[in-house]
Amino acid sequence: MPDKKILSNIEPFNDIFYQYCFYNSFFPVVHHFDKSIMPILINDVIVYNYEKEKNWFCSNVQYIPLKTETELFEYLSISRNAKVISENLIDDAIKSINNNRPVIIWVDCFHIPDRADAYLKKHNEHTLLVYGFNEFNQTLCIIEHDHSENLTYKKRLISFSDALNAYNGHLSHINNSPTYNTYTEYYPARANIKDGVNCGKDDRSILQYILTFADNMHEKKDLIYERLECITAFSENIKEAVSSKSKLDENGESLLKWLNAIINAKLAERYKLVKLFGQDADTAEIDSIIDNWNYIRAKVGRYIYAGIYKENMGINSLNKLAQIKQLENMHNDKLFLLLSELSEQIKSYGINLQ
Amino acid sequence: MKLKIEGSEIMNDNIASELMEIIKNVLKEFKPDVRVSLEDDLKSLGINSLTFIKIAVTAESQFGIEFGENDLNFMKFNKVIDLEAYIENRLKDSSN
Numbered sequence: 001m002p003d004k005k006i007l008s009n010i011e012p013f014n015d016i017f018y019q020y021c022f023y024n025s026f027f028p029v030v031h032h033f034d035k036s037i038m039p040i041l042i043n044d045v046i047v048y049n050y051e052k053e054k055n056w057f058c059s060n061v062q063y064i065p066l067k068t069e070t071e072l073f074e075y076l077s078i079s080r081n082a083k084v085i086s087e088n089l090i091d092d093a094i095k096s097i098n099n100n101r102p103v104i105i106w107v108d109c110f111h112i113p114d115r116a117d118a119y120l121k122k123h124n125e126h127t128l129l130v131y132g133f134n135e136f137n138q139t140l141c142i143i144e145h146d147h148s149e150n151l152t153y154k155k156r157l158i159s160f161s162d163a164l165n166a167y168n169g170h171l172s173h174i175n176n177s178p179t180y181n182t183y184t185e186y187y188p189a190r191a192n193i194k195d196g197v198n199c200g201k202d203d204r205s206i207l208q209y210i211l212t213f214a215d216n217m218h219e220k221k222d223l224i225y226e227r228l229e230c231i232t233a234f235s236e237n238i239k240e241a242v243s244s245k246s247k248l249d250e251n252g253e254s255l256l257k258w259l260n261a262i263i264n265a266k267l268a269e270r271y272k273l274v275k276l277f278g279q280d281a282d283t284a285e286i287d288s289i290i291d292n293w294n295y296i297r298a299k300v301g302r303y304i305y306a307g308i309y310k311e312n313m314g315i316n317s318l319n320k321l322a323q324i325k326q327l328e329n330m331h332n333d334k335l336f337l338l339l340s341e342l343s344e345q346i347k348s349y350g351i352n353l354q
Numbered sequence: 355m356k357l358k359i360e361g362s363e364i365m366n367d368n369i370a371s372e373l374m375e376i377i378k379n380v381l382k383e384f385k386p387d388v389r390v391s392l393e394d395d396l397k398s399l400g401i402n403s404l405t406f407i408k409i410a411v412t413a414e415s416q417f418g419i420e421f422g423e424n425d426l427n428f429m430k431f432n433k434v435i436d437l438e439a440y441i442e443n444r445l446k447d448s449s450n
Contacts, residue, residue: 014397116384147384149402256404263403291424294403298426301407306415 005097006132007032012143012153016271017264019044019063024153025104025129028143029186032102032131035076036205041272042213043067045220046265050230056237057254061265064223066216077189082181089167089183090160093140094133096185103130106182108169109148114156117147123173124148128158128166149260207346210276214339224332231325235318242300242313252304259297266290273335282338285331292320292327369445370438372416377401377434380408392435396428403428409437419444 013027018041027037049062065072073080081101086092089105096103109118109126118124126148132141139157146152158166170182217224241251248255266289273281296317302308374390377399381388385400401409406428410421419441424430431437 146400147402149404150400151397151402152400260403290429291427294427294429295424297403298407298421301404302411302426305408306411308411 001094001098003136004132004134006141007097007100007102009034010102010129010131010143012155014151014153016268017151018268022104022127024145025127025143028129028131029102029104030076030078033078033186033188035078036209038205038209038275039072039075039212041268041275042209042216043072045216045224046269047220047224047227048230048234048262049227050233052233056234057251057258060258060261062227063265064220066219074189079187079189080181080184081187082184084178084181085171086167086183089164090133090140092183093130093163094135097130097133099185099187101185101187104128104184104186105130105163105167106170106175106178107163107166108173109166110173111162111166111169112144112158113162114144114146114158115148123169125170125174128163130163131155206276210339210342211346213272213276214343217336217339221336225329228325228328228332231321231328235321238296238317238321239314242317245303245309248300248303248309252300255300256297256304259293259300263290263293263297266293282334285327285334289324289327289331292324295320369417369442370435373413373438373441374434376412376416377409380405380412390434392433392438394434396431396433396437399434401428406431413437413441417441417445419448 010028010032013024013031017024018027023040027040030037030040043065044063045066047062047064049059050056051059067075081096083092086105093103093105104127107126107128109115109124110120110122112126112128113119115124115126129143130140131143133139134141134157137157138160140160140163142156142158142163143153144156144158145154167182171178175182238255241247241255266286270283270286270290273283273286299310299313299317303313370392374392377390378388381390381400388399390399396406407426410426414420421440421444425440431440
């Protein structure tokens, strides 16, 4: 067995944040196997979400998958060898890399030196992508970012001992009886992994993605429009949260995180449209929606970081939310019309995409 | 080039160096040894939407400007030099 190995063709993904940290670890794996991430992106329909019974800061957007995780992996032709807990993390990871299988592990950022925002400061659940090792230097090659909010994923090294501490720290401080896999190896399901549709690099794939996206969106069409009503519910809460300095002192940080989750979801929607329809994609409404959410975030941030509070913050934010709701309706109306037309055209040309 | 601001003069070089100092100060909590140049990409420096707001509001108070309603937005600036140019323009606008 070699004392070091680094998997090639594996690159950090910094285009967007998608749902949660796992995907920024997983997307490089998908690309490593010469697959497209589009089946994952189009599989989720993103809707607003408001759960009255919960603390409202806990509900903002929801990613609703159409295919199950198992079906999606099957479609991608990627297999997994997973463990709820790895008893020998470093040995397992080395063996996996030697078998050309990248590994994703769940860790606690508290033990990751490159994470200055959390290292020896706070316990944060997170994933690391392991794509190499060097036994001589006692290091793993990982893809990781330097701050929870930063798209600065890059290739880094972590010592065996820090990786082990981070992995065990997750089990001891965050989830001591995990019901999910904290260690997963990935490998191609078939020897010939380059079938056209899954590779996603030809026109047929794009047409197939558009059709699937159209089907998925139409399946959730009613829900997408219904959930726009959440924006009205948000308005009441935001009005309250920014109604005074003391309320903002109390809620500001939570409000910023809440707004970040929404803005990241909207950026993901935009990214999906551009990937499907190219640079000519009509993103006018979604760009304005993002601008309006950004405006509210900037006002809250301005108070938190500079103490600048303006009495009209509440009214201005409500106006922006009203605009967002209107723009969301316009965006969805146009998108559904476009998807219906394109589906008809693709089907009428009789393109066999199966 | 010199800019006239309410009777005082702020040189371009000063705007750049003060801005880079602001960025270093905001980032120092996470990156104590960070080096900043005008050509640096904001994202690569580790600036995100929230640290951008911190940098912008500090710049507002330091330079006596105000970012436009939709300009307090990380995605509108790629590099440090773009932010420097924006501040310069706001200073010019406020001096007119």
